Amino acid sequence: xxxxxxxxxxxxxxxxxxxxxxxxxxxxxxxxxxxxxxxxxxxxxxxxxxxxxxxxxxxxxxxxxxxxxxxxxxxxxxxxxxxxxxxxxxxxxxxxxxxxxxxxxxxxxxxxxxxxxxxxxxxxxxxxxxxxxxxxxxxxxxxxxxxxxxxxxxxxxxxxxxxxxxxxxxxxxxxxxxxxxxxxxxxxx
Numbered sequence: 001x002x003x004x005x006x007x008x009x010x011x012x013x014x015x016x017x018x019x020x021x022x023x024x025x026x027x028x029x030x031x032x033x034x035x036x037x038x039x040x041x042x043x044x045x046x047x048x049x050x051x052x053x054x055x056x057x058x059x060x061x062x063x064x065x066x067x068x069x070x071x072x073x074x075x076x077x078x079x080x081x082x083x084x085x086x087x088x089x090x091x092x093x094x095x096x097x098x099x100x101x102x103x104x105x106x107x108x109x110x111x112x113x114x115x116x117x118x119x120x121x122x123x124x125x126x127x128x129x130x131x132x133x134x135x136x137x138x139x140x141x142x143x144x145x146x147x148x149x150x151x152x153x154x155x156x157x158x159x160x161x162x163x164x165x166x167x168x169x170x171x172x173x174x175x176x177x178x179x180x181x182x183x184x185x186x187x188x189x
Contacts, residue, residue, distance in 0.1 A: 001026040006035065017042040043118075043125035047095040048082035049110060050180040051103065052133045058157035059184065060134070061177070062102050064145070065152065069173075078156060079174035082127070091128050099132070102153050104143030107132045113183055118175070127176050129183070160188075 003025035012018040019042055024035040051060040066077045083098035085091050092110060099107050110130040118125045145151020158166060163181050166172050172181065 001028070002033075011039075039122065041123035041125070043084070043123050045085040045091060045094075046082055046118075046125060046127045047085060047091050047098060047130065048080045048127050048176045048180070049095050049099050049107070049130045049132055050080060050113070050184060051099065051105065051107070052131070052160075052184070053157060054133055054135045056157050056159075057161075058159045059163065059181070060103050060105070061156040061158055063154045063156050074173055077174055078172060078177070080177045080180055081153075082176065085128075095128070095130050100141065100143070101146055102143050102151075103155060104141040105134045105138045106140045107134060107138065113187075114179065116179065129176060129180055131180075131184075160184075 003023060006022040006024055008019055008021045010017060011020050019040045021038050021040065022035060023038050024033050026033050052058075053060055060081070061078050062081050063076050063078050065075055067075075069075060069077050081098055081102035083094060083101070085094040095110055096107060099105055110132045112128060113131050114129040115126055116129070117123075118127060143153065143155060145153040163185055167178055167181055172178055
């Protein structure tokens, strides 16, 4: 099956970039191709660490204001720490930076556990999910985010014994966190 991008136009070129494209592609159930207009929120890669705190037997989560979820009733979303990978930056460098900025824990060793598209119908964003373990001796700052970016991040420790129930009770509504929790529950030694 083939596709062809006939034209692209950048509609928004700010913190978010939005592209409009004319695309032609072969259809699955006919020998015809179709031409359509599509929009793409250009985001690239993001990183998210699932951090297990050995001393607390808990997963480190963050709670921060999210405008995009406010109208749905969840303005302070509980989620894994995360951040975008800068242009030409190694994702392993980005995950270390984001972990320190948001949680205050310094981690040198991460294990990549998954890569997935966030919402393939509207964005190219892919999250690289990592796993790491920390103890209280790894804490080098309070975390809480970058003040210049007006981040106001609160750390929340979810006990391992409560992971399944916080998913089942709908307390975790962030997809990357749910994916990470299920990975942890299925792969914990």
